[in-house]
Amino acid sequence: MTAIEAQAVSKRFLLRHNASVELKVRFLGILHSERRETVEEFWALKGVSLTIKRGEAVGLVGRNGSGKSTFLKLVAGTHRPTSGHLLVARNARIASMIELGVGFHPELTGRENVLLNAAIHGLTRAEIDAIYPAIVEYSGLEHFIDVPIKNYSSGMHMRLGFAVAANLDPDILLLDEILAVGDADFRQRCNGTVEEFLDKGKTILFVSHDSEAVRAICHRVCVLEQGELVFDGGVEDGLSFYDRLLTHRADHGDVRIRPALRESN
Amino acid sequence: MIQRPARLFSLLLDAAFGVCSYLASYFLRFPGGELPTFLPTMWTTVPVVVGSQLISLLAVRAYVPQPRSSWLFRVVVGALLGTAGSSLVIGVALGFEGVSRAAFVADVLLFSIAALGWRGIWVLRARARLDDGTHPASLELVDRAEEMTTLRGVVMSLYRYRELLRSLVLKDLKLKYRGSVFGFLWSLANPLLMIVVYTVAFTVILRVRTQQFVFYLLLGQLAWTFFASSAAMSTGAIVDNAPLIRSVFFPRAILPIGTVLFNLAQYLLTISVFLPVMLTWYGVPLSAPMLLFPAFLGLQALFSIGVALILATLTAFFRDVRHLLDVALAVLFWTTPILYELAQVPERLRLLILLSPMSPFIVAYQQLFFYRQWPEATVWLIAGTYAVGAFVIGATLILAFEDRFSEQL
Numbered sequence: 001m002t003a004i005e006a007q008a009v010s011k012r013f014l015l016r017h018n019a020s021v022e023l024k025v026r027f028l029g030i031l032h033s034e035r036r037e038t039v040e041e042f043w044a045l046k047g048v049s050l051t052i053k054r055g056e057a058v059g060l061v062g063r064n065g066s067g068k069s070t071f072l073k074l075v076a077g078t079h080r081p082t083s084g085h086l087l088v089a090r091n092a093r094i095a096s097m098i099e100l101g102v103g104f105h106p107e108l109t110g111r112e113n114v115l116l117n118a119a120i121h122g123l124t125r126a127e128i129d130a131i132y133p134a135i136v137e138y139s140g141l142e143h144f145i146d147v148p149i150k151n152y153s154s155g156m157h158m159r160l161g162f163a164v165a166a167n168l169d170p171d172i173l174l175l176d177e178i179l180a181v182g183d184a185d186f187r188q189r190c191n192g193t194v195e196e197f198l199d200k201g202k203t204i205l206f207v208s209h210d211s212e213a214v215r216a217i218c219h220r221v222c223v224l225e226q227g228e229l230v231f232d233g234g235v236e237d238g239l240s241f242y243d244r245l246l247t248h249r250a251d252h253g254d255v256r257i258r259p260a261l262r263e264s265n
Numbered sequence: 266m267i268q269r270p271a272r273l274f275s276l277l278l279d280a281a282f283g284v285c286s287y288l289a290s291y292f293l294r295f296p297g298g299e300l301p302t303f304l305p306t307m308w309t310t311v312p313v314v315v316g317s318q319l320i321s322l323l324a325v326r327a328y329v330p331q332p333r334s335s336w337l338f339r340v341v342v343g344a345l346l347g348t349a350g351s352s353l354v355i356g357v358a359l360g361f362e363g364v365s366r367a368a369f370v371a372d373v374l375l376f377s378i379a380a381l382g383w384r385g386i387w388v389l390r391a392r393a394r395l396d397d398g399t400h401p402a403s404l405e406l407v408d409r410a411e412e413m414t415t416l417r418g419v420v421m422s423l424y425r426y427r428e429l430l431r432s433l434v435l436k437d438l439k440l441k442y443r444g445s446v447f448g449f450l451w452s453l454a455n456p457l458l459m460i461v462v463y464t465v466a467f468t469v470i471l472r473v474r475t476q477q478f479v480f481y482l483l484l485g486q487l488a489w490t491f492f493a494s495s496a497a498m499s500t501g502a503i504v505d506n507a508p509l510i511r512s513v514f515f516p517r518a519i520l521p522i523g524t525v526l527f528n529l530a531q532y533l534l535t536i537s538v539f540l541p542v543m544l545t546w547y548g549v550p551l552s553a554p555m556l557l558f559p560a561f562l563g564l565q566a567l568f569s570i571g572v573a574l575i576l577a578t579l580t581a582f583f584r585d586v587r588h589l590l591d592v593a594l595a596v597l598f599w600t601t602p603i604l605y606e607l608a609q610v611p612e613r614l615r616l617l618i619l620l621s622p623m624s625p626f627i628v629a630y631q632q633l634f635f636y637r638q639w640p641e642a643t644v645w646l647i648a649g650t651y652a653v654g655a656f657v658i659g660a661t662l663i664l665a666f667e668d669r670f671s672e673q674l
Contacts, residue, residue: 005406013672073671077409077514080668087406096512103509107440116436119429120513128428 003092003172003203004052004075009084011045011070011227044070046227047084054089054171055201059208059218059235061242066224068207072098072174075205088172093121095170101161106150110141110160113149117164131167139163159186166193173197175206175217191216211239269336270387272328276319279380283315286375290368292553293639303365310355317354318347318376340380348373389424409514422516429515433523434530452535459486480547481635483539485603485627491532492569492623493594498524499573500580500587507674517667518660521573529566540634552637561633561640564652565626571655572622578663581673601627619647 016039045067052058060068073079074086076096088094103120104113114135118128136145139160149157175194194217197204208214214221214235221238223231223245231241270278291307292300322328322343327336352369423430442448463482467474502520503510510517544551580586600621602610607628610618618624625648629640 002406076512078511078671085408087408090405090407094514099508099512102512103506105436105440107443108436112436112439116432119426119432120509120515122426122515123428125428125431 001054002051002087003054003056003089004050004205005085005087006048006050006071006074007085007087008047008049009045009071009074009081009086010043010047011067011074011079012082013042013044015040015042043227045074045081045224048224048227048229049084050222050229050232052203052205054203056220057198057204057206057218059206059214059221059238060224061208061214061221061238062224063246067227068224069098069176070227071224072096072176072205072207075172076174092171093168094172094174095121095165095168096174096176097162097165098174098176100165101157104149104157104161107148109148110139110145110152111136114145114160114164117161118168121164121168123168131169135163135167138167155186162186162190162193170202172203172205175204175208214239275328278383279319279322280315282379282383283318283376284311286379287311287314287368287372289375290371291365293371294365294368306359307368310351310359313354314348314351314372317351318344321347321350322380337381337384340384341377344377344380345373348376389421392421392424423519423522426515426519429519430523430526433519434527437524437527438530449534452531453538455490456483456487456535456539459483477547477549480543480549481606481631482604483543484630484634485601487532487536487539488565488627488630489598489601489603489623491528492565492572492626493598494531495525495528495569496572496576496590496594498528499576500590502573502577503581503670504577504584504674510674511671517670518574518663521577521659521663522570525566525569525573528569544634549634550637554633554637554639557633557640558630561626561629561648564648567652568622568626568648568655571652571657571659574659574663575655578659578666581666581670597621597623600624602631603627606631616643619643622651625651 044065048067048071060071062068070079074081075088076094076098077088101117103117105116108116114132115128118131118135123131136142139162141156141160141163144152144156149160152160173194194204198217204217206214206217218235221231221233221235221242222229223238223242225245230245231238287307288311291303295303322340325339325343325346327339327343348369352366442451445451447454460479460483463479464476467478467482468476499521502524503517506520543549576586576590600618601623602618607615607618607624619628625644629644629648632638632640632644
C-alpha cells in the first residue's frame with residue numbers, strides 16, 4: 001500500500017534578482033539595464049523518484065539546500081512539481097509540523113484559533129467538535145483558551161500549534177526538525193506523539209540533521225544531495241553514507257558523488 | 266460510486282417542482298391584476314405540462330440508476346422536450362386560448378433549474394458522505410496538483426472546505442467588532458449618517474428632490490458599498506495571508522470568496538434593518554417585484570466573487586492593483602446610476618451607463634423597490650452575463666496561477 005509516490009519529480013525555483021511587484025519598476029527595467037529583473041534558475045529537486053509505503057517512517061537527510069524541505073512542501077501540496085508527478089493517497093490528511101501555529105491570528109482567542117486552524121486543514125464541523133477537547137487537553141492550556149493569542153508566550157503559541165497538528169489524525173505526518181526546539185518537557189511530548197503515530201502505522205516523513213533523532217524515529221533513510229536522490233536504504237547505511245558524504249565534501253570540495261548511488265544499491 | 270436517488274422519489278420530486286415552476290412562471294408572466302383571469306387555464310393545463318415533462322424525462326432515461334452519459338445533460342434535454350411537447354399539445358387542443366406562450370419559456374428555465382438544483386445538491390451530499398467514509402485515505406493515488414486544476418475539482422473542494430469558508434467569515438465579523446463598545450451598531454451608523462447627509466443635500470440645499478428620493482439613493486449606495494468593499498478587501502485576500510499559503514494546502518479561491526461572503530453578511534445585516542424601516546418610513550407599498558431581490562443579490566454576489574478572484578490573483582503579481590482599484594472605484598461610482606436616475610441620462614448614453622459593471626444590479630434594485638417594476642430583459646441579460654462572465658474569468662485565472670502563489674509571495 002503506497003502512501004506517497006514521487007515519479008521523476010523536479011522542482012525549479014526562479015531566483016529573481018531585482019525582483020519587484022511594482023509595475024513602474026518593471027517598465028523602468030526596459031530602459032535601465034542595471035535595474036532590469038534577471039532571472040536565475042535553481043533546480044531544488046532533479047528527477048527524484050521515490051515510493052513510500054503506508055506506515056513507513058522515512059528520514060530525509062541532506063545538507064542545507066539539498067532539497068529536503070522542498071520535497072516536504074511538494075508532499076504538503078503548497079508547491080507543485082515543475083515536472084514529474086507527486087501522487088498521494090486520495091483524501092489523505094497531511095499534517096505538517098514544519099511551521100507550527102501558522103495562520104494563528106493574534107486577536108483571536110485560543111479557542112477560535114483552534115477552530116479556524118482545524119478548518120484550514122479541511123475538517124468538517126463535526127470532526128472539529130470531536131477533536132476539540134483532545135486538542136485543549138493536549139496543549140495543557142485550558143486556563144488560557146479564551147485569552148487572545150497575542151497574550152500567549154511563544155512557547156504556549158507553539159504548544160497550541162502542535163496540539164492542533166497532533167490531533168488532526170493525519171495519515172501522513174511531515175516533520176521538519178521540530179523536535180529540536182522547545183523545552184525538555186515539550187520535546188518529550190513531541191517524541192511521545194511521534195511514537196504514538198508510529199504505533200498506529202501512520203506514514204512519517206522526517207527531515208533532520210540529527211542522526212540520533214533519525215535513528216529513534218525512522219525505518220529508512222533517503223539522502224538528498226543537490227536535489228538528487230543519492231541514497232535510499234537502511235537507517236545505519238544511510239547515516240554512514242551521509243557522514244561519508246560530508247567528510248568527502250570537506251576533503252575534496254564540490255565533486256559529484258553520483259557513482260555512490262550505484263555503490264549503495 | 267454515487268448512489269442515485271430512488272426512481273419514485275425522483276418522479277415525485279420532479280412532479281412537485283414541475284407544478285411549482287409552472288405556477289411560478291404564470292406569476293412572472295402576469296404580474297399585478299391580470300393573474301386571476303389566467304389562473305383557471307393554468308390549473309387545467311398543468312397536468313398536461315407536468316405529465317409531458319415527466320414522460321420525456323423517462324424517455325431520455327433520466328431516471329436510470331446508472332446512466333452512461335451525463336445525468337445532468339439528460340435532465341435538461343428531458344425538461345426542454347417535455348415542455349415543448351406539452352406546449353404543442355396545448356396549442357393543438359386549445360389553440361393557446363387563455364394560455365401564455367411566454368410562460369412556457371419561463372417554465373422551461375425554472376423547471377430545469379429546480380430539477381438540476383436538487384440533483385446537484387444530492388450529488389454533492391452523496392460525494393461528501395463518500396469522502397467522509399473513506400477517511401482514512403483510500404488506496405487510490407492521486408496527483409493533487411492536477412486534480413486541483415479542473416473546475417469540477419475546485420467546486421468539490423470548495424464544498425469539502427465549507428467549514429473553512431464559514432470560519433473565515435465568522436473570524437472577520439468577530440475581528441471587526443471585537444473591542445468596540447457598540448459593536449454591530451457601527452455598521453448601521455454609516456448608512457444612517459448618509460440618510461441625514463442626502464436628505465439635507467438633496468431636499469434642503471439643492472431642493473431638487475422629494476424626501477422619498479433618499480430611499481432611492483440608499484438602495485444604490487448600500488449595494489455599491491457591498492461591491493466596493495468586497496473589491497477593496499479582496500486585493501489583500503491572497504497577499505496578506507502569505508504565511509498560510511506557504512505552509513498549508515487548501516483551495517486558494519476560498520480566501521477571496523470568504524471576503525465577499527463577509528461583505529455579503531454585512532450587507533444583509535444592514536439591509537435587514539434598513540429595508541423594513543425605510544419601507545415604513547417613506548410609506549412604500551409592498552409589491553410583487555420585490556420578491557426578485559434574492560435573485561439579483563445572488564447575481565451580484567456571484568459577480569463580486571468573480572471580481573474578487575481576479576483582483577486577488579492580480580495583486581499577488583502586481584501590487585499596483587490596489588492603487589489602480591482606488592481610482593477605478595472612484596470612476597465607477599459616478600458611471601453607475603446611484604446619485605442620479607438612469608432615466609435622467611441622455612438617451613444615447615443610457616446603454617453605456619447600463620453597461621458599467623455595477624449598473625445592472627443597482628438599476629435592478631431601484632426598479633424592484635423604488636419604481637416597483639419588473640426589471641427589463643436588458644437588465645436581466647447584462648446582470649446575468651456579468652455575473653457568470655466574471656466568475657468564469659476569475660475562477661480560470663486563479664486556477665491558472667494559484668500554484669505560483671506560494672513562490673511569488
